[in-house]
Amino acid sequence: MVDRGEPKLAETDESASAGIAFKNPFADTTPHHPASNDNDSSRSDTKSPTSPLNDTSGPYSSRRITPSLGVQQLLSNLQPRDPLADQTPAPTSDAVAYNSRPSLPHQLQKQQHLDHLQANTGHYTSPSGDNTQTYDTRSAASHHRSIKPIATAVMAFEKARKFSTGTSVHRKRQMSTLVEKEGHFGPALTTLYLGISAVFADDHTAVVALAIHDTVYLVDFSVKHIELDDALKMGEDLIAEYVISEVQKYEHENFSKFVGAGLPTTLKYMSPTLCSRLWLEVDIVPIVMRPDDEHKEATFWDVKRVDEQADSMARKCIMHFGPSLVPLLQVGFRGIVQTDAGFRAHLTTVQNHKDTCGPATWETTLTFAKKLRANKLKMAFFSSTPQGGGVALMRHALVRFARLLGVDLTWYVPKPRPGVFRITKNIHNILQGVSHPDQRVSAEEKQAIIDWINENASRYWFSEGGPLRAPEEGGADIVVIDDPQMPGLIPLIKKYTPNRPVLYRSHIQIRSDLVAKAGSPQADIWDFLWGNIQGADMFISHPIPSFVPHNVPREKVVYLPATTDWLDGLNKHLNHWDSGYYGNLYNNACHSQRMTELNWPARKYIIQVARFDPSKGIPTVIDSYAEFRRRCDKAGITDVPQLVVCGNGSVDDPDASLIYDQTMAQLETYYPDLIRDVSVMRLEPNDQVINTLLSNAHVALQLSTREGFEVKVSEALHAGRPVIVTNVGGIPLQVKDKVNGFLVAPGDWRAVAGHLMDLFTDDELWKRMHHAARTGVSDEVGTVGNALAWFYLAAKWTEVGVETSGKGGLKGNEQWVNDMARTEAGYLYTQEENRLPRHFTQRKPESESESKDLPIHEKKAEVTA
Incomplete structure (x- = not known):
């Protein structure tokens, strides 16, 4: 029976550990993930074990480096207070059943991880709690690791180095006026990837390196020395502050967008808020990886300078993203869904x-x-x-x-x-x-x-x-x-x-x-x-x-x-820069399919986000918009909004193409004059694109004829969008009629058009509903x-x-x-x-409850009968 409790250190083998006072904290012990392999031995710029950096006659050959008090204090003081103070280790299986499944991370193993780094001896269960593998910290040959490569990583940059790349003055001027002139979401941005690494010295100093990559090669890098004394006293995470600030500065100066950031596992513990802030504040997916996936690779990591370590992290990060720039979906053996890029994307914290x-x-x-x-x-x-x-x-x-x-x-x-x-x-x-x-x-x-x-x-x-x-x-x-x-x-x-x-x-x-x-x-x-x-x-x-x-x-x-x-890509807050990037992605997709592009913020728009499904009421959406446009023309309103109908597909939903074709046929046959103002798109999976479209819409629709619950309604309300929805299924549970939206009968396109007129002509009504929507969502519909x-x-x-x-x-x-x-x-x-x-x-007679769910033309037929 395998112990399912806390990981334990084996008895210390003093003979094997003699002479080793400190191991590079970034030669981590997280379980091996084949997807993040990085054989640096094939790179010409990698220092080999026979490099002069390994010369034992150097000034650091006899110097024994011990973990500083500052590092220990950083780990203890920078941790946000854990709401699960009495949390026990994550359970793992005691049989073969779940041996192929990555185990569960938990907060209490952080201190054990530090203890392991200090002890550096014996067999140790990985900090992630995986009891299926143990890692010999002495390595297979129980050899003595030279301490000099660590000194090299720390001392490689006695002075800071700033990013050296920049955008031309002409391009800055051109891109900064693009939105104002053309009325688009935002300018096209260059997509990049970030690598982060850091080492810590005895004088309470962290040396942090950032490496910027495109999908081919290194673009730029910087190195910064950060004094941690104040952070230790105030409990601040200065490393996270520095990285977020540098990322935002670089993006704005170079008209770029970072998609993902790779960092070694130990840096996540040294900077406990870094990953969640990357995700929630600057919309970067943090990929946490073990830098030396195999024992034979550990030497290559150790001999790298801190900037080279960051470069390695950036290159490994790129491998976790697909052509659509979203993390690859991982499904393991037995069909286990390994969420968040095989559990490597650490997006949020308990807090x-x-x-x-x-x-x-x-x-x-x-x-x-x-x-x-x-x-x-x-x-x-x-x-x-x-x-x-x-x-x-x-x-x-x-x-x-x-x-x-x-x-x-x-x-x-x-x-x-x-x-x-x-x-x-x-x-x-x-x-x-x-x-x-x-x-x-x-x-x-x-x-x-x-x-x-x-x-x-x-x-x-x-x-x-x-x-x-x-x-x-x-x-x-x-x-x-x-x-x-x-x-x-x-x-x-x-x-x-x-x-x-x-x-x-x-x-x-x-x-x-x-x-x-x-x-x-x-x-x-x-x-x-x-x-x-x-x-x-x-x-x-x-x-x-x-x-x-x-x-x-x-x-x-x-x-x-x-x-x-509320914290995933569909619902988290996106800043103006990132929102403009994703809006531009949407318009680029429209352009490639010869579909109408959005002119927001120059023009407002109405949206329905749903799968292209027979029950989603898309024909009613088109009819309602057409009636709304007729009323606008009659009222002399010239600044009319656009309409967006979009949604993602699913492998178990083969109806999408059929419904999409029916929607386009409806527009071309009955409303050809509106085609230039209606954008109908089946989107590739990208949560932030949907988030951007929904968060910037003036009004959201959900005109389903049949529905289960449709939580998209709550997502629209959470974004502060007044809604117009049908009273079918679970939709009425989420909407307070005439408070945060309007309820209509299925198929009643005239009522929808009337409410659209109200929301586009009465600013005070829109503001009241906007506030009620943002503040009225129940905890029951959150994670x-x-x-x-x-x-x-x-x-x-x-x-x-x-x-x-x-x-x-x-x-x-x-x-x-x-x-x-x-x-x-x-x-x-x-x-x-x-x-x-x-x-x-509260149960009602079947005939009464179902009659309320009937489309309006079916109700009329019932009355006539």
């Missing part, structure tokens, strides 16, 4: 997340996180795709936050099979009632889904080392199945481990009225799905009772809204609120166990999960807190 929610939400979350850590429980989520769509966005954020808190939570996706995704999309459309009335799923297609699930389950998840092995064999303690693609796993899990809790999460609107009609396509599909779902211990639905079919036992039902992450619910369910289900012979089990009885968790933890809601309205979950 950052604490600042996004209220005290009661935070304390409740910590209550159950501590229980999960104390019991070393493992959670595993299963969904169909790692990218595109709301489910994937929620899971990325949840995994990221859970790792920060030391909760063992993993996420798996099956090996994709495109033909199956067409079938699952048909199922999705049929359940929502947006498919052709006669469309059905054949027996052969149902069997294809079963075969797909069985193949992935047997090959990856039930095999030795898989997450669905029994908990005592290293498998997950609790399993969550997302959406109608994956419920075929439920009977397989229950057959193998009947006492393991399995929760089913339904993310879509299910037309329960049509499901109840015998012989309907919806009834046929639901019978197929329910045959598997009924084995789950709990049915988790959006907080709309009509989304729950009639045959689901009410004691199994609980409510949980969809959520978003912390989402984690609160899942942590509670995992802790509670493990405590009570599955129901057996009428005993055990957790009764849902159509309660909100957040209410159950807050009550359990003793933090009841107060009147001052923003909370989604609970009256929506």
Whole structure:
């Protein structure tokens, strides 16, 4: 049995450590990641081991360097106070089950890491908590590392060096007036990558190097000596202050945009706020890497000067980004989704997340996180795709936050099979009632889904080392199945481990009225799905009772809204410089496809951000804009806004091309005079582009005809955008009519046009709604609120166990999960807190609730009948 507790230092081997007083702190012990290999031996500018720098007759050959008190104080004083002061180490598996999975980082290992650097002997479990590998700090040959390369790195630059590149005066003048003359978001910027490294001397001085790279070669570098005495006294992070200041200065002077920054693992500990500030303040993805991936590479890192170390970090950073300049999506063996570039992009801190929610939400979350850590429980989520769509966005954020808190939570996706995704999309459309009335799923297609699930389950998840092995064999303690693609796993899990809790999460609107009609396509599909779902211990639905079919036992039902992450690229604040860069990216994409470009800020615009899906009401968006333009012409308004309809795609959504073509055909056939003012784009994955478009829009629309929850509405409100939305699904829960937006019936394009006129002609109305939108979003739709619910369910289900012979089990009885968790933890809601309205979950007759969701032309037909 492998210890799942804190990593420990082995007994010191004094004979092997004799003569070594201090190891280069940047020859780190983070587990090896093949994706960040960097064999510097092939570079002509790398100092070889036989370089004169290794001459043992030099002035530093007999000098023993010991870690200064300043370094130790820097580590202890610069750490922000940890909200998880009693946090235990992140749990790791005691079996082969999760051996292929990167382990969880946690705050308390920082001091252990320092102890390791000082001891420099014996076998040591890596600071990331990975118990699958140990690293011999003496190296395989237990050789003595020369201390002189460290002295070389520190002393290479006795004086500071500034960046030497600059932009011509003519280009500066031309680029600075571009926005004013052409009315575009911002000028085109040169994309660059940054490398950062630092070494520390005994005199409380840090030598920080910044290396700037394009995708080919080194562009420029700088070196700065920073006195840390004041920082030690004041608890400031002067390294982070310096780096952020230099980045912003260089970007503005050279009309450039840094995309990513590479830094060694130990620098993250020396400058604890650097990574989060790079991400949240200057929109740079910080990639934290081990500089010497193999023991044989350690020598090359040691002999480098500090500027050469920064150069190496920049080159390694580039390898983590794809052609669209976003971090590469990493899916490991068994389909484990390795979020944030294989867990190397360290975007946020615990404190950052604490600042996004209220005290009661935070304390409740910590209550159950501590229980999960104390019991070393493992959670595993299963969904169909790692990218595109709301489910994937929620899971990325949840995994990221859970790792920060030391909760063992993993996420798996099956090996994709495109033909199956067409079938699952048909199922999705049929359940929502947006498919052709006669469309059905054949027996052969149902069997294809079963075969797909069985193949992935047997090959990856039930095999030795898989997450669905029994908990005592290293498998997950609790399993969550997302959406109608994956419920075929439920009977397989229950057959193998009947006492393991399995929760089913339904993310879509299910037309329960049509499901109840015998012989309907919806009834046929639901019978197929329910045959598997009924084995789950709990049915988790959006907080709309009509989304729950009639045959689901009410004691199994609980409510949980969809959520978003306020700190990810979709929602974080972007400064004017970065916003202009991403707006320019959007216009460049439009230009390449001969699509209408935006003239913001010269012209305002209206936006709907959604997948190109039959249920998103895109035809109503076009009709509403056309009516709005007619009213503007009638009122003599000449400064009319543009319209943007855009969204990302998903590998499990084959309808996007069809709906896009229908949208363009609608414009070309009925509104050719508006084509030059309407921008319709299917976007490549880039969260900040969506963020920029949504944050700068004057009004946001969401005119869905069928909807689950659609958290894009809350994202628009969080950005301070008044919204005009339809009263379907979970949308009305997020909007206060006539306070932060307007509710309209599906398909009512005249009402939408009228509200657009109000918001574009009444500045005081817009300002009131803008303020109400920014300040009225509930914690329940953020990542912390989402984690609160899942942590509670995992802790509670493990405590009570599955129901057996009428005993055990957790009764849902159509309660909100957040209410159950807050009550359990003793933090009841107060009147001052923003909370989604609970009256929506009071059951109404099916006919009444469904009639409200009907498109307006269908309602008229009902009245006529």
